[in-house]
Amino acid sequence: MQTVLVTGGAGYIGAHACKVLKAAGFTPVTFDNLNTGWEEAVKFGPFFRGDLMNRADVDAAFVQYRPVAVLHFAALSLVGESMKDPGKYWRVNVMGALNLIEGALAAGCRNFVFSSTCATYGDQDGVLLDENSVQKPINSYGASKRAIEDMLVNFGESHGLNHVIFRYFNVAGCDPEGEIGEQHVPETHLIPLMLDAVAGKRPALTVFGSDYPTRDGTCVRDYVHVMDLVQAHVLGLQWLLEGKGNRVFNLGTGTGFTVREVIEASRAVTNREVPIIEGARRAGDAVALVSGSARAIEELGWEPVHSTLRQMIGDAWGWAQGPGYTK
Known part of the structure; x- marks a missing residue:
């Protein structure tokens, strides 16, 4: 079975992604520092406790598991907090992603599925947003995610990093079978x-x-069910493994x-x-x-x-x- 590194795999969306990855025949390895995740949600593959801000942790995970791809969910994601403390969001989200990208490339892993957000579009009322809509984020959360998208493009051009970017809207619901659910501290959804x-x-x-x-x-x-959302990520992973190239997809209804x-x-x-x-x-x-x-x-x-x-x-x-x- 091919191994996939899932950052934030102990969190709400990441844990659901691990479930569908396992069902699709992959071995999901959860990489999480448990600051906002839950170890009891890691049920579908190995757990590597590490922090993206520590490059040594990132390198150790790649050495131990040799994943064929990364699904990157880990991030700070509270809009209100990002407005009060933008430095925290730029530091954790952007620097963490940079460590992950460089660690993946150093290990020869060139397939990267990124969990981005509709917050990169900002406030565009009366417009049905698509992948070609102008990105003009109005908060530091969206701006940090937009910066990571730009990094992926740069590393794709310079180092052959293959990537799929998903900009998704409000995620809701949980596993209908009841194995995992949604819990955040603090809860903001x-x-x-x-x-x-x-x-x-x-x-x-x-x-x-x-x-x-x-x-x-x-x-x-616009609300999208978490099981539909993570199924799209598996399809995005398969897209990359089939060599179909870099692509951005919106996920909403x-x-x-x-x-x-x-x-x-x-x-x-x-x-x-x-x-x-x-x-x-x-x-x-x-x-x-x-x-x-x-x-x-x-x-x-x-x-x-x-x-x-x-x-x-x-x-x-x-x-x-x-x-x-x-x-």
């Missing part, structure tokens, strides 16, 4: 925050901003939902009211981010079959209820 409020694990859900120029005053986002629409969908799934508090806008939040994924569908053969709001909320609700929950 809308759906788990909302379901925690419904379950009484937190007092109420704060809606950040109700005066945006949208149909109900709240932000609009082309349908945007407001915060209030997500709340209404939760009521339909859980049959419970969502307690809410009206809060002020957050710095760095775009009004609307929506993407089509025609390129991924046509070229990769990607099918976002799980990415309905009902399934994303339903799978997350099932995980939140714990083992033995029946939908």
Whole structure:
């Protein structure tokens, strides 16, 4: 079985990626420092505890496992924090990625799948974003991811680094089989925050901003199911292993939902009211981010079959209820 190094493999998206990699016949090696990941989520292959900021850790992982490719998920990703402490995001995200890229090349590993973000596009209201849309990030998180994309292009031109870049939108849901779920400390994602409020694990859900120029005053986002998202990464890996060249793909559904629409969908799934508090806008939040994924569908053969709001909320609700929950 071919080995793939998965940075951030103990985190929400990375752990789901390891599951589908194993199902696809690969051996996923999780590389994680556990600052935000969970060792109990490492269930599908070996675990190498290391830090991307330490080049020696990176080199040791490549020597030990000799991966054919890297799936790079590890990053700081809190928009609000990135606005308050941009240096932290430039240092950790960009320098960590540089260590990883140089370590991969030194080890002869030239296949790199990068987890980027729609935050590289910034705030472009009324536009269905595609891979050719102008990138003008409005926060340090998006800017750091854009910088890593540029690095991949530079190293591709200079050193033959093959890469696939995925710019994706809001990831939601969890493994329908219940092996792994979504948990962050602190939790910042809308759906788990909302379901925690419904379950009484937190007092109420704060809606950040109700005066945006949208149909109900709240932000609009495009949601994609985590299982669909990580399946695209496996397809991207196979794309590189087949020698198809460097490519950028957006991953979304082309349908945007407001915060209030997500709340209404939760009521339909859980049959419970969502307690809410009206809060002020957050710095760095775009009004609307929506993407089509025609390129991924046509070229990769990607099918976002799980990415309905009902399934994303339903799978997350099932995980939140714990083992033995029946939908």
